[in-house]
Amino acid sequence: MIQATGIDDPRIAKYRDLRHRELSKDGSHFVVEGNWVVRRLIESDYKIESILVQQHRSDEYAEIVPANVPIYTLSDADISQLIGFEFHRGVLACGVRPEIPTIDDFIALPTIPKLSVALLGVSEPENVGSIFRSAAALGIDHIFVDRKTIDPFHRRVIRVSMAAVFKHRLFRLDDPLADLQRLTTATTIRTIASTLQSPATRVKDVRVNDTPALLIVGNEASGVELAIQNFASDRVTIPMQLGTDSLNVAVATAILMHALADPDNA
Numbered sequence: 582m583i584q585a586t587g588i589d590d591p592r593i594a595k596y597r598d599l600r601h602r603e604l605s606k607d608g609s610h611f612v613v614e615g616n617w618v619v620r621r622l623i624e625s626d627y628k629i630e631s632i633l634v635q636q637h638r639s640d641e642y643a644e645i646v647p648a649n650v651p652i653y654t655l656s657d658a659d660i661s662q663l664i665g666f667e668f669h670r671g672v673l674a675c676g677v678r679p680e681i682p683t684i685d686d687f688i689a690l691p692t693i694p695k696l697s698v699a700l701l702g703v704s705e706p707e708n709v710g711s712i713f714r715s716a717a718a719l720g721i722d723h724i725f726v727d728r729k730t731i732d733p734f735h736r737r738v739i740r741v742s743m744a745a746v747f748k749h750r751l752f753r754l755d756d757p758l759a760d761l762q763r764l765t766t767a768t769t770i771r772t773i774a775s776t777l778q779s780p781a782t783r784v785k786d787v788r789v790n791d792t793p794a795l796l797i798v799g800n801e802a803s804g805v806e807l808a809i810q811n812f813a814s815d816r817v818t819i820p821m822q823l824g825t826d827s828l829n830v831a832v833a834t835a836i837l838m839h840a841l842a843d844p845d846n847a
Contacts, residue, residue, distance in 0.1 A: 585633075585653045588663040593653050595675045596633050599736060600665035611678050611734035613744070615670040620645065621744030628677040635660060638671045678734055681753040684760040687723070688767045693793040696842050699725035701757055701809065702800035703830055706731050710741025711831035712798075717745035719835075719842045727754040729800070758809055761795075765814070770795050774805045774813035775837055777827055781818035784840050796841055798834045 585593050595610055610630060613622055622629060623645055632652045634642055639654050646652055661668045687693075698716055703709050709731050716724060726733055733746055754760045764770060771794040773787070797813060799805035810816055819833055828836075 583651055583653050585655050585659075588655070588659050590653075592631070592651070593633055593655075593663065595630070596660075596664055596673055598663075598665045609678055611676050611732075611739070612673055612736055613676065613739050614668075614673045614736065615740060616641075616672060618740055618744045619672050619674045621747055622674050622676055623647070625744075625747040627679065627747060630675040630677055632672060632674050633660065634672045635668075642672060676734075681726075681733075681751050683753060683755070684725075684764055687725075687752045688764060693768055693770055694721075694723045695791075695793055696721050696838070697723040697725065697793075697795045698834070698838065699727075699754065699757070699761075699795055699797045700730045701727050701754070701797060701805060702729035702803070703798065704729070704731055705801060706735045706737040707741050708801065708829065708831040709733065709735075710738040710746075712834050713738070713742035713745040713749060715831070715835040716838060717742075717748050719838050721838055721842060722748060723750050723752065725752045725754050725795075727757050757806075758812060761797075761809065761812060764795070769793065771815060772797060772813040773815040773817050773837075773841065774810045775799070775833060776805060776810055776816050776818055777821075778810070778816075778818075781816040784817055784819050784837060787815070787817050787840060789841055794841060796834070796837055798830060798837070801830050 596612060599612060613619060629650045632642060632646050632650060634652060634654055635657050636654045642652060698721060731738060733751055739746055761772060765772060769792055771792050773794055774797045797805055817837060819828060819836055
């Protein structure tokens with residue numbers, strides 16, 4: 582256990598001003614907060630650079646943190662001042678961001694999974710976190726993200742997902758349309774774009790089989806780009822009633838994942 586010298590201690594600089602600063606999406610680290618999430622990070626294969634814990638809770642982590650990971654302590658008031666908001670979650674951790682594999686890595690998999698999900702331009706951390714959590718619950722662990730999607734290692738994404746992001750295999754789409762074209766050329770995967778526009782198949786009428794499928798969902802306001810909708814092998818929609826014009830993207834994605842992952846197509 583290491584007592585930090587104060588909020589200016591350079592060893593804990595990555596925890597500074599978290600309210601107004603996220604470690605860069607293209608950077609090398611990420612920060613998580615709270616007992617449950619930190620414990621899930623410790624249990625994962627991700628490398629941890631350090632732990633920062635409130636002094637009165639330090640004994641809780643001494644036995645579960647790997648011996649090579651430094652544990653720093655500060656008073657409650659100093660941690661709140663350091664991170665920029667009142668903190669009551671007990672512990673934070675700084676993890677090392679992995680390199681996210683490319684479409685070529687997905688194509689090279691020994692077996693293409695039955696159902697994967699692609700997030701294109703999903704910008705709200707709460708939505709991405711919720712999608713990760715729902716996907717994990719449904720056994721869907723391969724997820725694509727493009728550069729317009731919020732960082733999957735954003736602190737709030739990880740918290741809302743209840744650390745589900747550490748269970749997923751992430752892949753990046755550098756040029757979504759071109760990458761999807763390469764994917765469908767190299768594999769037999771079926772691409773299914775979610776849409777509110779006609780023509781589209783109602784979700785209850787979609788039939789799944791043994792062909793691997795990729796569900797594509799888009800930005801909260803504009804949805805999946807028309808060029809990608811037109812390219813997709815299928816377009817699927819959730820019919821609306823009572824004057825509702827759309828669903829939250831996380832809710833819609835959960836409904837579609839359940840329908841496509843369920844062998845009975847319920």
